[in-house]
Amino acid sequence: MSSAQERIGVYVCHCGSNIAATVDVEAVSEWAGQELAGRGVVVARDSKFMCASSGQELIEKDIEELGLTRVVVAACSPHMHEKTFRGACARAGLNPYLCELVSIREQVSWVHSDRAAATAKAKAVIAGGVLRVGEHVPLEPLRVPINPTTLVVGGGIAGISTALEIADAGFPVHLVERQPSIGGHMAQFDKTFPTLDCAACILTPKMVDAGMHKGITLHTWSEVTDVKGYVGNFTVTIKERARYINAELCTGCGICQEKCPIRVQDNVFEAGLGFRKVAYMPFPQAVPKYPVIDGPNCTYFEKGTCKACEKFCPTNAIDFNQVDRDVIVEVGNIVLATGFELFDARRIEQYGYGRLPNVFTSLEFERMSNAAGPTNGRIVLRDGVTEPRSVGIIHCVGSRDRNYNSHCSAICCMQSLKFAHLIGDHTDATVHNFYIDIRAPGKAYDEFYQRVLEEGTIFVRGRVAEVTDSLRLPAEADAEGRLIIQVEDTLVGRQRRIPVDMVILAAGLEPPADAKETARLFGISCSSDGWVIERHPKLDPVATMTDGVFAAGCALGPRDIPASVSNGAAAAARILGRIQQKEMAIEPVRATVDEARCSGCRICNDLCPYNAIVYHADRAVTEVNPALCQGCGTCVAACPAGAISGTGFSDAQILSQIEGLLMVSASGQLREVVPA
Amino acid sequence: MNRFIYYPGCSMEASARAYADSLEAISGPLGLELTEIDDWNCCGATEYMGISPTRAYTLVSRNLALAEKQKNGSRTLVAACSACFMNLAKTENYLREDTTLAAQVNTALEAGGLHYTPGSVDVRHLLEVIFDDVGIEAVHDQVTRPLGGLRVAPYLGCLVTRPDLDRRWRSREHPQAFDRLLRTLGAQVVDFPPRTDCCGGHMTQISPATGFELIRRLVDAADKAGADMLVTTCPMCQMNVDAYQAEMNRYFKTSYHMPILFFTQLIGLAFGFPAQKLGIGTEIVSSRAALAKIGIEIPVAEAQEPIGAGAAGPPRRPRAKQAGLPMPAMPGENVEAPR
Amino acid sequence: MSTTTTHAPAGPAPAGGSAFEPVMIGFTCNWCSYRAADLAGTARIKYPPNVRLIRLMCSGRLDPAFVLKAFAEGADGVMVSGCWPGECHYIEQNIKALRRLTLLRRVTEAMGIEPARLQLLWASAAEGQRFANEVGRIVEEVRALGPLAWGRDGARSPGSVEAALALAATGSSDPPPVSPADIDQPAPALAEVTA
């Protein structure tokens, strides 16, 4: 079908001044009306906002009155409004896939400054669209069923919130957590800013709900190892690591933990500040309530003897023969709430963490100030007894620093203010906060800053240069045995050396070390540093580029508890909407084989990453399974016989788009290609 | 035999002759074959930079060009003076990183019939070479007179581990390599936090008060840690701490007596060379008293002291008691990592 | 790379100077490089207007015929962009695109098209700045090469894709004609890929 017989309408958007400022929109639409008439354009119009109802009605009216058979809209990126304009066509009775949206905003007006050149490029882009649209064929969206079960990866506050929202709406959820208990980082905290609620008091009820909920299946001490399928129909493999505890028999009495003779440093829940047994529950309110036995550190696994836990377990729940097992679940949607890891403060050696005993990380301090923590909430130096008389809190440790992480970790300012308050609460120590900027953008956040100022916390604007125990005598004789914080007080313009007893490093938030593998596993993209990329940072902040995979909480980037909780709710809402519809339409971008032309050469067979291509030896032809095909088009490009065609991205469509794009010269004139 | 191209630097021929002599003495036992760059010129220290950066880089590049030309089975250029090392290494890196600068420099070099191909020479400091190529074990094997009982403050100075543009050092502020080398000699290494701090450089010449303060910090820290002497890798550091200590004392009305020797001199002693062959005695602040401890009439008992005494590490500042809170665990930290 | 950078000259040279403005086609994948282009847009990062983009689902969709068509239609250069190796939305189809391109270059070179006119660019959805910088670089390289001889004076213009392939075959004995089929054979070392 050549575009000549088509009746094409071209609609050029001003997008207020977003496009019109750099592209001469009127000229472009006029040009299209005249120069492209030979290519089937029967009408070309421009409008302030094509996406506004007025703009859409314009299209609908023309389809009805002028009998348009194809529509080209030149506006923003198809990722923005493709659906909108397809909708308009559909309402006017035109198959939505006969509409082509070409981008003259993201790809033209916003990235070019020269008006003439931008206008020329806009013309070319439209010509490409016009020639391409002529090759479009009517399509019907594929409808796929949505499995009502949802997988939530990560049992922190974001994951728990998501799971509860969905389960409370009556749909099943699998909640996967790496650690023995859900709860995440929030479970480690004492108070939460700025309200100073007790973290445990508000979190544990939610943990219990999640644990008890009949709609939620917990997979703790587990990891997702494989994901297959597509939106609505994922098949996920969850590896449940052996806990050596029979969950059916265990009552969570904790005797095994009590009797276990081995204590090891707890680098996870206690952030290294405390110890745990080898048979352990990370903390008393753990959910699920039954413990795990940490194999690598267990005497029985090392030496073959001990079994103290087994001897004393009243219900014979200890089972040393347990092995890791794979659980396979079918789900319709997935939410990644994989959270963050704390920056390793040892990497900034001049701050002395790991070298100078009385330098602590923010997470260590959270545990210290927690009444249930290793010091029962007493704020003391590393010796475990001495209360500090002065404390220095250093902001931006490993954040906003190109040597480590360029991003701002968003929560450290408020967390540090919280620490300052807690120290004042628990001790008589003077507190210095060393900051570059105080970032307190949140409800009642700056007010909290004011409060901490009132409480007498001293703020020094300057990024700390170093923490040292080497004194400059005689001047600093009084600081013997203490730490010196050396900093330029930028508001005074002088270098200062401030003696303190304790230093707290507000270590930044980093994506989990395996963030990239996670992204690959779930087929989503993450930024170079490892945060999940949203489908749209503003308008679709919890969806990913991959249909059916959502994200919530710090997996998307550093954020505080309220934000994480709302992320969870948002993701849940998106998913519930789909579940309610039972099925959803997906882009009919698929490859199909024309058996008549297939030579059975099998070149395409090994190219498909989804094994969607099946070869029928009997008929010596290849076939594509549309359910598995994701429409990448690699096989289409590879087929030497041209027997495979990719709907939506057919050779004809792309070849004519190339022709169209090249019809216009750099100066905006129609150019003639001299044939050989 | 480890062959290298060698850049001594000006001070090795004058104020730091002791460094040159001791290096010459120990290079045999260490299996170092150092071929001096023929007709090398001054690296410009930090002075030429203040006149004209471009010319300063050109000045250094002449040495690199000569080194490139001088093929003697090695592409490694060793510098003993930290300042020279820094200038050579930094220039080499910049020429690699910045094609414009490289072009400029080569146009200038042409005037002298020279050319330098960025990346063709690998610039290393003597300490790195002893650590990586000779190896601490090889050093250990040559020790015939362990320096048992000698308490030394390991003073590396700024310019060996900084800027370290090619990231050869795991730690640019608290490296442990130097300590391990000195322990291998049997010396007892004291805890010396300012190990990579500045000696004041040319401040003794242009702003004495500033220079004296920096010298005082070093001498005081060593004194406080109970060190018998400072040990350094840099002529500039040695010169400042040694030659200006008296003036510094006068300035602050203090009476420190803190000798400073080159690490090569200590290696020489541990290898059993006579003190005078190592230029010992040419320092202004005498190390006689300190060295008496390990003099020829060294008590047998002490001689028997196992090599690596004090390998337990420097006396730590107050650490957590058993009762106290644990220090952060160091997962995956390789203690034996070279640096 | 500072975000306040721009490329000079962006757009045609000021009136009077008649600098050559190459016209180029850029193939982007729907998931990474097209999103990078979108991001460059939303971030208002400026780059030269010479490249006209075509969105494919995946760089793996790139049929060598597309590239030849572009040259035949008078493009001065072609840019193929996709996700970084290992980050392909379709697992590893971008690697297959790379294989094709490596072989396709032999064809285009045989036709007398300088390698710099056919360039590959990896860009993740997060790399708007990089996308802009790289487009700027590629445009300048093509600009430096001047107009692609054929298509203007018709010198060696094959006029059609088929002719182009034929020319590749006959135009020089080596390399032999490459049919898209051959193109999905051995993969280059990954080092080469990520280089």
Next chain:
Amino acid sequence: MPSAAPARVTPRDVAFQDEVRAIIPRMSRLEMCVQCGTCGGSCPSAADMDHTPRMIFAMVRAGLREEVLRSNTSWMCVSCYFCAVRCPQEVHIPDVMYGLKAMATREGLVPDSVAPDFSKTFVDNIHRYGRSYEVGLIARHYLRHYLTRLPGMAPMGIGMVAKGRMGFRPPKAIKGRDDLRKILARAEELEAEA
């Protein structure tokens, strides 16, 4: 600046900053300073500086040409590179200091003549011998600036000489001295052109 670096759009008011950036081989990233003070905090000689490095960068941005070039800050830099390895914005701070010294020297806008003279004397020796000449350098320098220090220094000086660490005879000039002069002369021309 690396040829790879794209051209920049420059508002007038940072002309001085660009002037400074231009004199520094390789990107100084001076414009990236966020005024955090890591440099001033790390600097061992900050106490004796008229302005901390951070302030200097702000002043450069503000176009306070004369104040910046007259400030003793760059001359007080001891080149210890603590600031360089710690700067969160990866500003090549010592390079900036060298650049400022060079500008100040070129325009004679120096706080006082001690430091510049030392550099000049040092460099003169290089031009004369191809090597530095400690005694000549120190003698000349002290006679000009530190007469009062000389008596106190005498014992040290004598000691150095006695111990053979200082010879009064200047070093033998290197063979390639004339070539070296040509090379440096060419480099100077190139600078002038730039």
